[in-house]
Amino acid sequence: MPKARETVLEIDLKALKHNYEYIKSKLKSNTKILAVVKAFAYGSDANEIANYLQNLEVDYFAVAYLSEGVALRDAGIKTPILVLHPQAINFKTLIERCLEPSLYNAKILNEFITIASKEKQSNYPVHIKFNTGLNRLGFGENEVDYVVSKASETSAIKVKSIFSHLAASEDLTEKAFTERQIKTFKSISEKFSNAIGYKPILHLANTSGILNYPEAHLDMVRTGIGLYGYGNSEKENEHLIPIATLKSVISQIHIIKKGETVGYNRAYKSDGLIKTATIPIGHADGIGRQYGNKKGFVTINGKKALIIGNVCMDMIMIDITDIDCHEGDEVIIFGNHPNASQFARTANTISYEIITAISQRVKRLIIDN
Numbered sequence: 400m401p402k403a404r405e406t407v408l409e410i411d412l413k414a415l416k417h418n419y420e421y422i423k424s425k426l427k428s429n430t431k432i433l434a435v436v437k438a439f440a441y442g443s444d445a446n447e448i449a450n451y452l453q454n455l456e457v458d459y460f461a462v463a464y465l466s467e468g469v470a471l472r473d474a475g476i477k478t479p480i481l482v483l484h485p486q487a488i489n490f491k492t493l494i495e496r497c498l499e500p501s502l503y504n505a506k507i508l509n510e511f512i513t514i515a516s517k518e519k520q521s522n523y524p525v526h527i528k529f530n531t532g533l534n535r536l537g538f539g540e541n542e543v544d545y546v547v548s549k550a551s552e553t554s555a556i557k558v559k560s561i562f563s564h565l566a567a568s569e570d571l572t573e574k575a576f577t578e579r580q581i582k583t584f585k586s587i588s589e590k591f592s593n594a595i596g597y598k599p600i601l602h603l604a605n606t607s608g609i610l611n612y613p614e615a616h617l618d619m620v621r622t623g624i625g626l627y628g629y630g631n632s633e634k635e636n637e638h639l640i641p642i643a644t645l646k647s648v649i650s651q652i653h654i655i656k657k658g659e660t661v662g663y664n665r666a667y668k669s670d671g672l673i674k675t676a677t678i679p680i681g682h683a684d685g686i687g688r689q690y691g692n693k694k695g696f697v698t699i700n701g702k703k704a705l706i707i708g709n710v711c712m713d714m715i716m717i718d719i720t721d722i723d724c725h726e727g728d729e730v731i732i733f734g735n736h737p738n739a740s741q742f743a744r745t746a747n748t749i750s751y752e753i754i755t756a757i758s759q760r761v762k763r764l765i766i767d768n
């Protein structure tokens with residue numbers, strides 16, 4: 400890996416391949432894989448990741464919003480793309496770009512049927528989402544007959560899949576709840592397939608669902624965080640490799656005397672002689688103010704340096720009193736050691752939040768060797 404000379408997010412495609420193959424090794428050979436590449440592929444680079452996974456013959460992609468699906472189509476992605484949370488205002492474009500909507504309530508189902516009919520579509524692939532306990536999006540268990548009758552009375556759409564989402568697949572103290580969700584979804588699926596007269600693809604499990612509940616793999620699994628190298632426990636993390644490493648450099652070193660302060664609002668007050676380094680990354684890059692004032696830390700030559708004072712928009716200051724380092728030296732914010740999960744924990748959050756927060760201002764550097 401090259402030494403960073405500015406703030407960069409390195410994306411290691413070999414690590415992605417490893418994670419993909421690890422997840423695949425947990426599945427039966429005929430279980431399909433849907434790769435979740437929403438939010439810039441969890442803050443990495445959606446085009447690069449989707450293109451790489453398309454070459455590995457992944458079965459499906461999912462994004463949250465229309466614009467993310469359009470960007471993938473613009474980048475030449477031909478694999479089917481499920482849009483998890485589409486808005487009716489975008490349905491015409493969605494159809495033009497061959498993106499497939501998740502339909503989760505009567506309003507959005509009817510709006511989609513109206514537009515698909517107007518656009519003279521037949522058997523347009525749609526995905527019906529059921530709520531089995533997350534209480535976020537989805538038809539209720541008691542709405543199976545309604546959806547089937549709506550889908551049967553038009554030729555404009557065809558139900559390609561039915562799915563649901565687990566609320567606590569990473570939390571084994573909620574095993575009974577998750578097992579109930581799996582059971583509910585299986586009963587919805589059976590009822591739905593019987594009533595509609597064909598068998599849509601069934602999918603339920605996210606990454607932790609894949610790792611913790613083999614009985615929930617069904618026809619297809621949806622993996623996001625696992626592809627990017629994180630599970631939701633130390634045990635899950637053991638077999639995965641973080642694909643993204645956030646690096647920066649030391650811009651300037653200061654000697655701070657007792658009684659002097661560092662940064663805005665003079666938030667850090669020195670009670671002795673210390674040495675600080677200023678790093679070109681700040682809250683506009685995704686390192687929020689909650690990491691300041693000795694919560695978060697970065698790593699230089701393998702040594703931990705606490706962030707002191709307030710995080711600025713474009714900079715942080717760190718305490719390097721006990722570290723032998725120089726201006727221009729490389730700084731690791733997260734990667735393998737510490738990983739994003741460990742970094743996130745210092746601010747009481749999770750890997751998902753910190754990796755997706757790294758702003759588009761930070762250059763992405765693709766590594767493929």
Ligand SMILES: *Cc1c(COP(=O)(O)O)cnc(C)c1O
Binds near residue numbers: 483607623
């Ligand atoms: C984001 C998302 C996923 C991916 O979950 P991971 O925990 O990252 O594997 C799967 N399904 C749905 C509906 C999602 O919104």
